[in-house]
Amino acid sequence: MSKMRIKKGDRVRVISGKDAGKEGKILSRNIDKDTVVVENINMVTKAVRPSQKDPRGGLVKKEAALSASKVMLVCPKCGKATRVGRAFLDSGQKVRICKQCGEIIDKA
Template sequence: MGKMRLKKGDRVRVISGKDKGKEGKILRSIPDRDLLVIEGINMATKHVKPSQKNPKSGIVKQEGPIYASKVMLVCPSCGAATRVGRGYLDSGKKVRLCKACGEIVDQV
């Protein structure tokens, strides 16, 4: 497994699978297994029993994890799905770069 270049809060586009073309925000990342949980992607139904925390039982829809290789970052400046590069500022700070337009995505 390589280093995951996506993180919580990033906007991503699914590039393969049943949800191809959909976009969403990363809710959670699981870097040791190379998985991401994305808002509105890979929805699964789950049967929930009543409990103190959740007194109403029933069927709940929730997001399941998806492999990080199936998504691409959506660049905030150009709006295209792009690969993520690494770079350094003059001050030595590490930054993530958009490979399509070369703009800085954010500081790491």
């Protein structure tokens, strides 16, 4: 299990697999399984039984989890897929930085 350097809400680009090159926002992440769910990426069709909430049931399209190693953060400043570094400000605050342009992404 590796350290996950991406967060919920980050914009990411898929770097391998059938959806390679597509971008989306992270909806959720599972640190224990090292997986992420990305908006409109890795769509699967699931059969759903009729219920009180959904009386018709049928087939539902939804996002499935994919390995966190298959996605890279897209830097909001330079727009490139990048690795994420960590740095400390003079105040001692930890921040995430873009390895491509060196800009601060946000507070870690």
